[in-house]
Structure formats: structure tokens, C-alpha cells
Amino acid sequence: MEEKLSTNDSNLKITAKKKYALKKRRSMGSPVWLNLMYVPALLLFCVFIFYPFFNGIKISFTNWDGYSQAFSWVGIENYKRMLDDPNIGTVIKNTLIYGVGSTLFQNLIGLFYAILLNQSIKARGIVRTIVYLPAIISPLIMGYIWYFFFQFDGGALNDIILLFQDKPLNLLANPELNVWIITFVNTFQFIGIAMVIYLAGLQSIPADFYEAAELDGASASKKFRYITLPMLMPSITINVVLNLIGGLKLFDVIVALTNGGPGYASQSLSTMMYKIYFASQDAGYASALGNLTFVLISLISITALIYLRKKEIA
């Protein structure tokens, strides 16, 4: 009897010990060796992101040509050159149009589609599938597909235009228009993603909110303004930030449709950097442009994120 009691006692002690150890382990946080599990990821980041990133800042202060061993330090010369570059104004303007323009259209149209496709109608599944389809295609191929539509010689759009006038339009060579065509193609490709994010947002709004508003006699536009929009703020934040980053770094579609031309007319910072690095072998300047692009993208997207997050809480 006594023996039994004592074993029970020791058992109790052991569980108490275990509990204490567990508590201690939890309060002390992670045992360091478990952090070994993120070392591979950290190594990859250091080697392929952080090291090149800091090296890029270094290169931007040199006149390195991209392949030889020789280079000399030129201070902020490459950044000064940007100010004098006759093309930089156009290129920054284009980059902003690609970024802000695509964001605006993707969100407006995406939200419209989401509201429409949230209605219970039989065909909505098929339409969703179709609207989403372009998002899975390579942007380069999407660019080629739209090239077939807009191209001067035998383009699908010109086949229609020729029904009304006898001269085809060379839209992709029009420096005023082609920037918007590129924005349109980028929008077209990623509307599906904006739509799906908004659909998820719409479906998370409790139905009683609308029922209560209806009891109070709220009109459709009031319901949208005071229920739908505020409840969708988190989705708006995600969409705006994702689309801004995507549009500001646009590259593939531009290469496929105009290759930045004519001249610099539809060049973005990404394609200009590519051109200056590989065609002009001006690695120092290209690197400075890369840093400018990085600052521009992070500044705009982080500002948008902070601004929209604040609205979410309010």
C-alpha cells in the first residue's frame, strides 16, 4: 500500500516536473537550435538578395562597364547623370502610368466584376474561370497575344478599323497611345486576381448587415457606401499594394509589345535599365537606375500600405 502511494507520488512529481520544464521552455522561447531550420533560407537571402543589393549600391558609384576588371570611383556622378538624362522624365512618367494606371483600372473593374459575379446566376462559374485565365499565362505570351490584336500589319483590330476607313492604324508605334495599351494589357491580365480577392471580401460581409440596413430603408448606393466599401478595406489594401508593385516593375509585356519604343516612348525604368546595361554596357549607370527603381517602388507601395491600413481601422 505504501509502496503504491510512493510510486504514485513520484509519478505526480514527474508530471509536475514535465509541466514545469514545458512552462520554462515556453517562457524562455525557442531553443536556439530550432532556429537552424531557417538557416538555409537565410543563407539564400544573404547570397542572392542582400549581398547583390549592397554590391549594387557600390557599383552605382563606379563607371564599371559590366565585364572588364577595371573601373574607377566616380562618386555620385551616375546619379547626377540621371538629372541630365533627356529620357528619364518620360521613363519615370511611363513607370508611374504603368503602376498607378494599372492599379486604378484593375481595382475599379475588378470590384465591378466581383459585385456582378457575386450574384447567384448559373453562368458565373464559367465567367470567373475565363476572367481568371490570363493570370496563369506568362506575361510575355500575353503580350504577344495582344500584339496580334494591335499589330499594324494584319492585326485583328485593324481588320475592324479597315471596315470604316481605308488606312490601318499603327497604334503600337504611337508614342502617346502605346503606354496606355501596355497599361491595358497588364490590367487585362491581372483583373482576375483583383476580382477573386474582392469576391472573397464580399463573401465575408455578414448578410445581417444588409438586412438591418434594409429595415432602416437604406438605398442601394448608401448600402454600398456605408457597408460594402468599409468592409472591403482590407481587400482594397491588398489589391492596391500588389498591383502597384506589379505595375511599377512591369517588364515582360513592354518587351513583347513595343520593346520600349519608339525610342524611349514606352520604356519603363526596368526596361531602360536592361537596355543601358546590356546594349550600352554602362553598368554603373544601370545600377544607379536600379537603385532609383527600388526606392521608387518601396516608397510608393509602403506609403500606400500605411495610408490604407489607417483607413481600415477607422
Place this chain on the structure above:
Amino acid sequence: MKKNNKWLIIVMAIIGITHIFPFYLLITTSFKPMDDPSSKWALPSFSYLDNFKNAWEQANLGQAFFNNIIITALSIILVIVIGAFASYPLARYKTRLNKFMYLLFISALIVPPLTILVPLYKFIVDIGGMNSYWSIILLHVTFNLPMTIFLFTGFISSIPVELDEAAMMDGMSRFGLFFRIIMPLLKPITATATILAGVNVWNDYQFSVFFLQSPEMKTMTVSLSSFFSQYTNNIGWVAAGSLLSALPIIILYLFLQKYFVSGLSSGAVKG
């Protein structure tokens, strides 16, 4: 109500047609010979297959297809394993250090790879990684890791800690716990992350065009773009090549639509 419905259906039909017709153009263009004077809108006979044959041979798409499969498959495996591993301590042991690490990994989401192109290119040349599978795979893995870590960390955080505690009471080590308890639970998020990374890698042009320049290393998109600049006038070949390279992913999409949608929209999973 019924009238309303009719309008809705009409608007939806217009949207559907607007979004499908570019693919229609792609198909008609790829089935027409170069000297076919008919409009791209007109249906082809579907009996002319030379565009596909020529594109496949001239653009060396067979090799490119093989490269795409190797690079995509290995990148996916690595990014999932490395990403899931990294996420476990980040999700379970939120020390100050690990919170900082998480932010560090996620912040890479806003670094567009293209902005560090010059130093990255120099680095890859220096380590002898031009035109090789391993360097492009490691690059893809690195730049797909932020999103993968984001997804896995969010998912693991949502698994109740009591599960870990119970397992540890039974004397399981933390590593054992990860492999035997946590890993089997990660299936749904693994599907999502696989598709997200897979689509990114399969469609990639930006990296591949810089680091895979020798003919036998080119991927589908790189082959297509050099093919396009060479045969700008021969749109039929370009269309056929584009169709061939997009087809595998379109077919997968039609079968696994649910996973594609949740994968590519995963930014919405958690703010």
C-alpha cells in the same frame, strides 16, 4: 426580377467574350499559313499544322520544354522544403529575433529582382553560374521564398499549440514533432504554395532571359522571345509556339482551378 436577370446575363456574356477572344485570336493565328490573306478573326481549317512543326523545330521548343520541366520541378521541391522548414520556428517560437527574421524574409517581397539585376548578374558570372540549372533554380527558390514563408508561417500559426504540447508531453522532440505532427497537416497550404511558385517559375522571363542565354539552356519564354525578334513577320510560328508553351499550364488550370485561384490570390489569405 426576371428582367434584371436577363440584363445580368447579357453583361456577363459580354465580359466573358471580352476576356476569351484574345485566346481565340491566338488559336486562329497559329493554324494559318503565313500567306493566308484572311483576317485573324476568320476560323482556320485546323488542318494546317506546319506552324507548330516549324516552331517546335526552329525555336528548339522540345529542349526548352524539357528545361522548363526540370527547372520548375526542382525549384518547387526546394522552395517548399526550405520554406516549410524556415516557417516552423518563425510560427511557433516568436522570440524577438524570430519576429525580426520573419519581417526580414517578408520585406524581400517588395524588392523587385530586376532592381538588383546588375550586381546579381555580376555575381552569377563570378561564381560561374551562367547557363546552368543550379543557379537559375537557386534564384527562383530565393525569390519565391518570401511568399512561401508568408503562407506557411500563417498556416502553422493557425494550428493549435496544444497539439505540440501534447506531443512533447509524450516525449517527442521538437524536430520529431515537426516531421510527425506538423508536416502531415501542411498538405492544403503546400498545394497552394506549389501552384503559386510553379506558375511563377514556369512563366518566368525576367531571370531566364539574363541567365540562360546559350541555345540548349533556354526555357520556353526565352526561346519564344528570341524567336519573335528573329521572325517578327512570321506571326503564325510565334502564335503556335506561344500556344504550345501555355497549353500545359492552361490544362492544369482547368483541372485544378480551385488550387490555382487560392494559390495566385494568396495575398488575400491574411493581411
